[in-house]
Amino acid sequence: MPSAKRTELLDAAEQLFATHGFGAVGIQQVLQEAGVARRTLYLQFGSKQDLVVAVLERLDRRWRERTTAYVNQEATTARGRLTAVFAALRDDVERPDFPGCVFARAAAEYGPARSRGDDLHPARAAAVAHQAWVRDWLTRLADEAGVDQPRTLALQLGTLFDGTMACAQVKPCPQALDAAIDAAEMLIDAGLAAAAL
Amino acid sequence: MPSAKRTELLDAAEQLFATHGFGAVGIQQVLQEAGVARRTLYLQFGSKQDLVVAVLERLDRRWRERTTAYVNQEATTARGRLTAVFAALRDDVERPDFPGCVFARAAAEYGPARSRGDDLHPARAAAVAHQAWVRDWLTRLADEAGVDQPRTLALQLGTLFDGTMACAQVKPCPQALDAAIDAAEMLIDAGLAAAAL
DNA sequence: GAACAAGTAGACCATTCGGTATATTTCCAC
DNA sequence: GTGGAAATATACCGAATGGTCTACTTGTTC
Numbered sequence: 001m002p003s004a005k006r007t008e009l010l011d012a013a014e015q016l017f018a019t020h021g022f023g024a025v026g027i028q029q030v031l032q033e034a035g036v037a038r039r040t041l042y043l044q045f046g047s048k049q050d051l052v053v054a055v056l057e058r059l060d061r062r063w064r065e066r067t068t069a070y071v072n073q074e075a076t077t078a079r080g081r082l083t084a085v086f087a088a089l090r091d092d093v094e095r096p097d098f099p100g101c102v103f104a105r106a107a108a109e110y111g112p113a114r115s116r117g118d119d120l121h122p123a124r125a126a127a128v129a130h131q132a133w134v135r136d137w138l139t140r141l142a143d144e145a146g147v148d149q150p151r152t153l154a155l156q157l158g159t160l161f162d163g164t165m166a167c168a169q170v171k172p173c174p175q176a177l178d179a180a181i182d183a184a185e186m187l188i189d190a191g192l193a194a195a196a197l
Numbered sequence: 198m199p200s201a202k203r204t205e206l207l208d209a210a211e212q213l214f215a216t217h218g219f220g221a222v223g224i225q226q227v228l229q230e231a232g233v234a235r236r237t238l239y240l241q242f243g244s245k246q247d248l249v250v251a252v253l254e255r256l257d258r259r260w261r262e263r264t265t266a267y268v269n270q271e272a273t274t275a276r277g278r279l280t281a282v283f284a285a286l287r288d289d290v291e292r293p294d295f296p297g298c299v300f301a302r303a304a305a306e307y308g309p310a311r312s313r314g315d316d317l318h319p320a321r322a323a324a325v326a327h328q329a330w331v332r333d334w335l336t337r338l339a340d341e342a343g344v345d346q347p348r349t350l351a352l353q354l355g356t357l358f359d360g361t362m363a364c365a366q367v368k369p370c371p372q373a374l375d376a377a378i379d380a381a382e383m384l385i386d387a388g389l390a391a392a393a394l
Numbered sequence: 395g396a397a398c399a400a401g402t403a404g405a406c407c408a409t410t411c412g413g414t415a416t417a418t419t420t421c422c423a424c
Numbered sequence: 425g426t427g428g429a430a431a432t433a434t435a436c437c438g439a440a441t442g443g444t445c446t447a448c449t450t451g452t453t454c
Contacts, residue, residue, distance in 0.1 A: 163360025
């Protein structure tokens, strides 16, 4: 069971990072927002870097739980579940303070994607893990729906998914959101049609 | 004609920003990399912020020139030009040091997408302008190709475009790139088929 | 009530940041 | 040659950074 102070630190950091980015937020801001002493932060997390990673990992865990629960509750058929993923995306993106994909933003701030050594930044590693999980989940759903080439469809839907968030983060655009969801439907249908041949 | 030193500063800043992000790069690094005196930078650009914006604007201008030239040379038909846009994307993304979409990264680092007042950060404004231009260009190409609902197709292709870069920035994935380009082809064909009815 | 872990405030550290000021040097046009 | 613009090096500024340390106050549990 995590300490109450630890939770408050994570809450404050998550909100601040989502609003202003990671590098732009100082430790002091997090402390003030959380109402927690400096020492406590450095006892709970060894460094700012560890705090960032902890925020990303909690975000990842919560996103998985929330989204899978939503999708499983919203739809009963495998095909409906694929659609529901994008309904969940719509809910996120349409929120007035939608921060974009925090994992993409972390990857944008922390180090190059291809490093010389294999020592990629831990924050980037969290982003990679998140992305991989989403891809795998979509692959599973596509497979259950019985489409032709589930992996390919999953990658296409994942790209639409990421693109929608990237687009909304630059400038929210309802038409683009609708169009992307329509595109997802078309791709799913095409995959089902190909399997029916 | 821009001063030689100004160009060297833009070159160095562009490379450093692409590799490490904007906030993570200090003025001093830019100066050292460019081999230019501190004073000169602040005479050419009033502040770091202005330097960032100048880098983004030059990047935007060059991208337009390079990509339109590539597309116009590569294809003769309107339909072929739409496809060629994604061939250009492939060339970019497959480059070993592909930094992701620098405009998306700028938007990620600078300020929330929805501000209370209408005073959005100038770096974000550059990103918005770039995104809008790409959308409009795709709309024009889709219109010339004679598809049904050119704007909708343009938004869909734009989302695939952004998603591909976002995906590659987190972790390069050749299969995802191929799948996204296939998806683009399918969407274009569907738009043409709908128009033929 | 004493031990003990957890949290507090706040001083302190070296470093770096973006930005300014000064004084000097380079170089080309006239 | 000489004037003047452009670029140079470098010292300096205040502020903020991430992180450490000490000393004090809780609250809980034997």
